[in-house]
Amino acid sequence: MEHLKSYIGEHKTRFINELFDLLRIPSVSADPAFSQDVLNTADAVKEALDKAGCDTVEICETPGYPIVYGEKIIDKNLPTVLVYGHYDVQPPDPLDLWESGPFEPVIKTTEEHPEGAIFARGACDDKGQMYMHVKALEFMTATNQLPCNVKFMIEGEEEVGSESLGWFVERNQEKLANDVILISDTGMIAKDVPSITTGLRGLSYVEVEVQGPNRDLHSGLYGGAVANPINILTKMIASLHDENNHITIPGFYDKVQDLSTDEREEMAKAPYSEDAYKKAIGINEVYGEKGYSTNERSSIRPTLDVNGIWGGYTGEGAKTVIASKAYAKISMRLVPNQDWKEITELFKNHFESIAPAGVTVKVKPHHGGNGYVTPIDGVEYQAASKAYEESFGVEPIPQRSGGSIPIVSLFEKELKSKTILMGFGLNSDAIHSPNEHFGVYNYIKGIETIPLFYKYFTEMS
Structure with a gap:
């Protein structure tokens, strides 16, 4: 031109x-x-x-x-x-x-x-x-x-x-x-x-709520006797990955299509320095699903990440309470063939099923796409x-x-x-x-x- x-x-x-x-x-x-x-x-x-x-x-x-x-x-x-x-x-x-x-x-x-x-x-x-x-x-x-x-x-x-x-x-x-x-x-x-x-990648974005007692409780008078929603929520979230950082939701990987060896080799030709990658974001080691490179983990593999978590007292100083509720926002990045509505439903069913007695769980879908x-x-x-x-x-x-x-x-x-x-x-x-x-x-x-x-x-x- x-x-x-x-x-x-x-x-x-x-x-x-x-x-x-x-x-x-x-x-x-x-x-x-x-x-x-x-x-x-x-x-x-x-x-x-x-x-x-x-x-x-x-x-x-x-x-x-x-x-x-x-x-x-x-x-x-x-x-x-x-x-x-x-x-x-x-x-x-x-x-x-x-x-x-x-x-x-x-x-x-x-x-x-x-x-x-x-x-x-x-x-x-x-x-x-x-x-x-x-x-x-x-x-x-x-x-x-x-x-x-x-x-x-x-x-x-x-x-x-x-x-x-x-x-x-x-x-x-x-x-x-x-x-x-x-x-x-x-x-x-x-x-x-x-x-x-x-x-x-596609996306499924949800918000979860875990409720225990009907109000915030004194942690001295009630601690150890009632389920703490924040403790429970963190345990539930931790269980969503296994020791290989593989997502544990039943059916989550059913429609994931693995790339061929040739396709993965083509991807690997892109310039990449792991030292530069770590330096750029201030970490001392990469982390992710076993068996995949950093570039593969961040592009061709599905993920599940907590984007925010809160509950109880977070202000200045101390306030000794057991919170009535705890919350988290969670996003799942999906690969082609995974349907975001189906994945959202799988997450909801699984998360509700792993809630222990003493708390109730709500899963609120926000938005998503394939x-x-x-x-x-x-x-x-x-x-x-x-x-x-x-x-x-x-x-x-x-x-x-x-x-x-x-x-x-x-x-x-x-x-x-x-x-x-x-x-x-x-x-x-x-x-x-x-x-x-x-x-x-x-x-x-x-x-x-x-x-x-x-x-x-x-x-x-």
Whole structure:
């Protein structure tokens, strides 16, 4: 494409400043206190798509937060790319661990990003990566180089399960008709080792409650005589893994498909340093299911993790009580063929069955989705591969991700089209954590690579 790098270089500062404006809006979908901020972010995305060159942009109401839809149709005989992203972000907590304000974006250098990284909640997940597509469209319309049709569907509930998105997709199949779905909500191996995500894990997210006595009790008067819900909950959770870190829920692995030796050998070709991995997250040893490598454990194997646990007194000083209730939030990452609703039911039945006398257990499902695999012999993958190769100068590596984007499997079911996952973040970017950031290099490189995908996908379709 002509003038691609020069256009980006000329407007780089503006591209960064515009992203800063978006990052300043605290669009936390999980907390109702931020509901107006989420709505304000939808308005900001609509305005950005308008300015970037969409002919039609609308805010589509849903039972939850709205979806921003935009399109530019240049010729109905040409292919159509549907871009998906989300404008909501994770809660910033714990705030005291942020080195700068989570909604006060700044650029700081890091070991992985010596040229600078944008620090803010949502910088990488997903405002920064979503906004790359807006700026890529701007380049293609401003220079009259848009080779095909484009549609945008940007939602505000991805971080809380995308419930309204399913509702919207089912009711707007004609509006959303496309030849490929393009998403940047994943990452790549390294700045000099581009990769294309070819698989996502599914997800089942539940909350559990263990109740003992009808009120908090004095631990001296009642200790040792009644079941302590916190003690019981921790024992129940500990029993969910055996000595080999294998999940003990009956039927959990029944539909797990093991990869062939050849496939595992291909995965092992990806650059990886265990010492660098441990250093990056401050651990002295890796840990996980016996018989699998670190990369396999975090991508092709299912997992069960406690995401939060609480109960009793956690304030300053001492308060000697036996809590009436104890709680935990638990997520299970699933691999293709595992159905998240079935796994949720297996978990519920098992967790309730292992509760001892003296307590009652409640399991509350939150949300989930199934895993997804993208074939690497399709036009979608080949076009993305050529785009990365031209932009980065090296051929990208196909890589399965340990993360989940539950709606990807829904897209294929409802819209009958494949999804290509072109992510530009790094594992070190601290998404979902304090000090989330996104390299300036990665942000700009994404804007440079995306138009090339449009070019090659149109030529190859």
